[in-house]
Amino acid sequence: MCSETTTPEYKDTLNLPKTDFPMRAGLPNREPAWLERWEKIDVYEKLRAKGKADGRPSFVLHDGPPYANGHLHIGHALNKTIKDIITRSHQMMGFDARYVPGWDCHGLPIEWKIEEQYRKKGKNKDEVPVVDFRQECRAFADEWVNIQREEFKRLGVYGKWDDPYLTMNFHAEAVIAEEFMKFLMNGTLYQGSKPVMWSPVEKTALAEAEIEYHDHKSHTIWVPFKVRIVSGDGAKLTSTDLLEARVVIWTTTPWTIPSNKAVAYNPMISYGLYKVEATEEESWTKPGDLYVFADALAGDALGKSRVTEFTRVRDVTSEELSGLTLDHPFNGIEGANGFWDYDVPMIDGDHVTDDAGTGFVHTAPSHGADDYECFVKRNWLDRMTHNVGEESEFLPHVPFFGPEINPIAGKGNALRVFDQKGKEGKANTAVINKLVEVGGIIARGRVTHSYPHSWRSKAPVIFRNTPQWFVSVDKKLDDGMGTYGDTIRTRALTSIDKLVKWTPQTGRNRLYSMIENRPDWVLSRQRAWGVPLTCFTKKGLLPTDEGFLLRNEEVNKRISAAFEENGADVWYEEGFKERVLGNVVNPDEYEQVFDVLDVWFDSGSTHAFVLRDREDGTPDGIADVYLEGTDQHRGWFHSSLLQACGTKGRAPYKNVVTHGFTLDEKGMKMSKSLGNTIVPEQIVKQYGADILRLWVAQTDYTADQRIGPEILKGTADSYRRLRNTMRFILGSLGDFNEADRMHCRDMPELERWVLHRLAELDTTVREGYETFDFSGVWQAVFNFATVDLSSFYFDIRKDVLYCDGDTDRRRAALTVLDILFHRLTTWLAPILVFTMEEVWLERFPGEESSVHLVDFPEATPGWLDGDLAAKWAGIRKARRVVTAALEVQRRDKVIGASLEAAPTVHVEDASLLAALKSVDFDDLCITSAITLSGDPAPSEAFRLEGEVEGIGVVFEKAEGQKCQRCWKILPDVGTHSHAGVCGRCDEALG
Structure with missing residues (x-):
């Protein structure tokens, strides 16, 4: 050679x-110049013009909006790079592949940042005019949009960066309001009072997508409920012993005991009546006490209450339990003025288990999802309580715990479950102490368990019954869009199965299960920065009354027009109600709603103001691809599906692609406290954006x-x-x-x-x-x-x-x-956007030249040759034996280079031998000569046993002199007109 x-x-x-x-690539220093070049020649717009001129089919990846409130993290880089690869590759496969980046701009995270700034300055948010406050939120979001835009562009992501979509743009706010008013008009919107995840720190309801779970240490208490009445079939079965017994519940939320309205049991669980025989000296029980427990948990519960000996008296049947009426633990106590003097029924519930506790569940329908559903099932919603306020504080009307009379809190101060920093307040201990005082507790403890927290404030949340605005997912719709079902739920489930392709397929199962089992959609948030719920309620009417909600198309049009011109801030201007209701209804008869929409409704509506309304959208308002992280099955994928099924009758996407989360090298979640975070900016500075993009392309992004x-x-x-x-x-x-x-x-x-x-x-x-x-x-x-x-x-x-x-x-x-x-540069251009541009320009320089303006070359069908491929698969196997044999000689320093060899290759397979003889096998093996033989290989021949059978190589050195031009050792070297060269080189020299 x-x-x-x-x-x-x-x-x-x-x-x-x-x-x-x-x-040496020098990517960190050279990539910015290519970015400037692409911007100068306007690659993205050139492709749009090309798409129109060629009549290319449309392909739109709709961008799930990131939140405009901080620098990019590695998950952002992964997400945007995947999207960019999809868009670029489809463009180069012949589509007009458009990409409009967008941002979520409303909501609590931004509002929270402004409030933090206020707190540092000693300002009170409530004293600032709401429009002024909203303007500060808008300016904050705008600043971060500009920062993040440049960070995304630095990754080589191309798109309509000069005209992205923002949920706070006036047109977007107008359309979000219009989409909300479609639910108002189709009858699915209603105001209800039910327990929702509530953040005492942020003072607002939260969606499931805004919740994360962390370990939390909670109080645990075992509380006995006295049996007061045995009725119905239970009376026939029950001896008087149950009238002397107490049913024991176990809870990790003592603060909910004042709101108890029932005790639940499960008919499938085995229960028994237990008698205390002996106790330790210090115990809240005494010999002779009778308690009802699930059999699987009786021993543990009695042990916790320091019972040393007990007897199981008999079975307690579900028929008996169903006939019991209990007293609340605070029933009849002095100073309560009869506040808890009501019947506490026993109810059956599938959610009750005997895995932990007592086999009985204390039921406070205002503070638990299962509890609430049990009461919905029985039409007992008139028994709901409103005992806890927005700061998780007991309200003034609650005896012993209300702020005006509670000695622990002090006059004017409320007992809170969690304080303003998310730390435990005094509500739990106050309730526990009162239970001890009245003999309403047999044991207490602490347990560490998984507990819901707000992903923004990182503070624990509570379930709290509050008036909220909901969209019914099961109300039958008569809107002319019933092809895929007549309710939002059925349309969503049908879309998942029949209209959408899922990558990976597990995404389908996850979202299907969520939609199948989800409750009604909570739309309202008690905050200031967002699109308001543009509706009015009739004074003096209940939410269930006909005419409670004003449904009027003319009013809706006026609201939309005002938002289109001046944005959603106008909702908060003095006199707005009178302007939009005037000459339609009497404004004095209506209340204006000031809750704001959940930001998931904002982003769920993007199909309307981006896909439907923009020139670079899609004619039907349906995207080819939605792509986000796996957490968006409960987030953007979910809200977009619900929203579109209510206003379009189907899903707004054809493909849903999901990526996993990014972990460190050990598989640990990244955390600043662990010091294992890697930010895109660091990678780009050290290696260049193409290395980051290549990492994305190499990984199986469908998993973590x-x-x-x-x-x-x-x-x-x-x-x-x-x-x-x-x-x-x-x-x-x-x-x-x-x-x-x-x-x-x-x-x-x-x-x-x-x-x-x-x-x-x-x-x-x-x-x-x-x-x-x-x-x-x-x-x-x-x-x-x-x-x-x-x-x-x-x-x-x-x-x-x-x-x-x-x-x-x-x-x-x-x-x-x-x-x-041409193949390699174009095939890899969607991944290595900078490097393949460099390669392309090395051959095709020019002001308007770019690999990103060309398509993948079409393959030539005549190139495929299966017979030739099979033949060369055999040749390459034989070559492997020869190169392995020569490597042994090189290792033993018999030769320095393969051109010094002229081995004999013995091949048993006649067809393979013929194939080797039909090609220049010595050139393939990079030897000066090769002898091919069908004779059996001698015993000393080199073989690759177990890998390539039937081939043996006998090493021999090449004969002749070394050509001074090509370095082959050949017999004819020195016999030609040019000194010291072989015949081939002599001919090349002329």
Whole structure:
């Protein structure tokens, strides 16, 4: 093989690679220049013009809006890079692939930041005019939109950056209001009072998507309820012993005991009556006491109450339990003025288990989802309580615990479950102490368990009954959009199964289960920064009364027009109610609602003001792809589905693609406290954005991914290997011109085999991009580039490219290299946006030139040749045996280079032997000569037992002299007109 150390007079005659393409990429310093170049030539808009001119089919990936309140984290980078790869690859496959980035701008996170600024300045939010406060929120969001936009662009993400969508734009706010008013008009909107997740710190209801679970240490108490009445069938079955007994509940929320309205049991659980025989000296029980427990839990509960001996008296049947009426633990106590002197019924419930506690569940329908559903089932909603306020404080009307009379809290101060910083307040201990005082407790303790917290404030939340605005997911709709069902739930479930493709498929199961079991949608939040619930209620009417909600199209139009012109702030301007209701109804008869919409409704409405209303949207308002993290099954995927099923009758997407979370190298969740966070900015500064993009492409994003210093080093190494491949192609094509191009049929078999592999890869690449399998695309192309090309084809053809003169086989090799250049640069351009642009411009410089303005080249069907591929699979196996045999000789220092060898290769398979004889096998093995034999291999022959059978290699040194130009050792060297060269090189020298 020739080399740069060849004799000087012959070195200059070689066709050595020539390129300015550097081996060291220098991406951190060079990438910004390409970004400026793309902006200057306006690549994105050129593609839009091309799409119109060519009449390309539309492809729209709709951007799930990130939140405009901080610098990007690694999850943002993963998300936006995946989206960019999808958009770019579909553009290069012949689509008009548009991407409009967007931002969520309303909501509690931004409002919370402004409130933090107020607290630092000693300002009170409630003293600031609401419109002024909203303007500060708007300015805050706008600032972060601009920061995040530049950070996304630095990652090489292209899109309509000069005109993104913002949920706080006036048109967006108008459409969000219009979409809300569609629910108002179709009758699904209602005001209800039910327990919702409530943040005492943020003083608002929260959606499930805004909740995260952390360990929390809670009080636990065992509370006995006296049996007062035995009635119904239970009276026939029960002896008087139950009238002396007490039913014991266990709870981790003592503060809810004052709101107890029932005790639940499960008919499938075995219960018994237990008698205390002996106790420790200090116990809240005494010998002779009778208690009812689930049998599986009786021993543990009695042990907690320091009972040392007890007797199981008898079974207690579910029929008996159903007939019991209990007293509240505070029933009849002095100073309560009869507040708790009501019946506490026993009710059956499937949610009751005997895994922990007592087998009985204290039921406070205002403070628990299961509790509430039990009361809905019985039509007992008139028994709901309103004992706890927005700061998780007991309200003044609650005896002993209200702020005006509670000695613990002090006059004017309220007992709270959690204080303003999310720490435990005094409500639990106050209730426990009162229970101890009245003999209403038999044991207490503490337990650490998973508990819901607000993901913003990180503070624990409570279930609290408050008036909220809901959309019914099961109300039958008569809106002319019933193709996929007549309720929001049925339309959503049908869409999931029949209209949407899920990547991965597990996403379908997760969302289907959520929709199938979800309650009605809570729309309202008790905050200031958002789109208001644009509705009015009739004074003096109850939410269940006809006419409670004003439903009037003219009013709706006026609201929409006002929002379109001046934004949602006008809702809070003095006199707005009178302006929109005037000449329609008497404004004095109506109350204006000032709750704001949950931000998930905002983002769930984007299909209307982005996909439907924008010129670069879609005619039907349906996106080809929604892509977000797996948490969005309960977030954006979920709210968009519900919202569109209520206003469009179907899902707003055709494909839903889900990615996992990003973890550190050990699989740990990233955390500032652990010091294991990796931010995109650090990676870009150290390696460049293309390395980050390559990490995204290499990973299986459908599962959780890992990233860290060692992983990034591996990614950078893969990048360098690929860059070396591209550098070789560029250097070898320096003297290629169209006159050199050869047709496939005229090429040697080796070149035709490469073209066959390209045809196979074309299918793999296109299918991979179509199905969003980027790791499959990368692995296929990378393995081809490094194994099939660099380690095989390039290694073999260097001799021809460097040393041949104007031969057909050199022209064939150059033709294949040109084809490889166009395939590899375009196939990898969606992933390595900067590097492939650099490669492209190295060959095709020019002010308007860009790899991102071209499509994937179409594969030539004639390249596929299965018979040839099968033949060359055998040839490559045989070559592996030869190269392994020569490696042994090199290791033992018998030879220094493979060109010093001229082995004999014994091949048992006659068809394989014929195949090897039909090609220049010595060139393939990079030896100076090879002898092929069908004779049995001698015992000393080298073999690859277990890997390649039937082939043995006997090493022999090459005979002759070393050609001073190509370094082959051949007998004819020195017999030609040019001194010291072989016949092939003599001919090349002319």
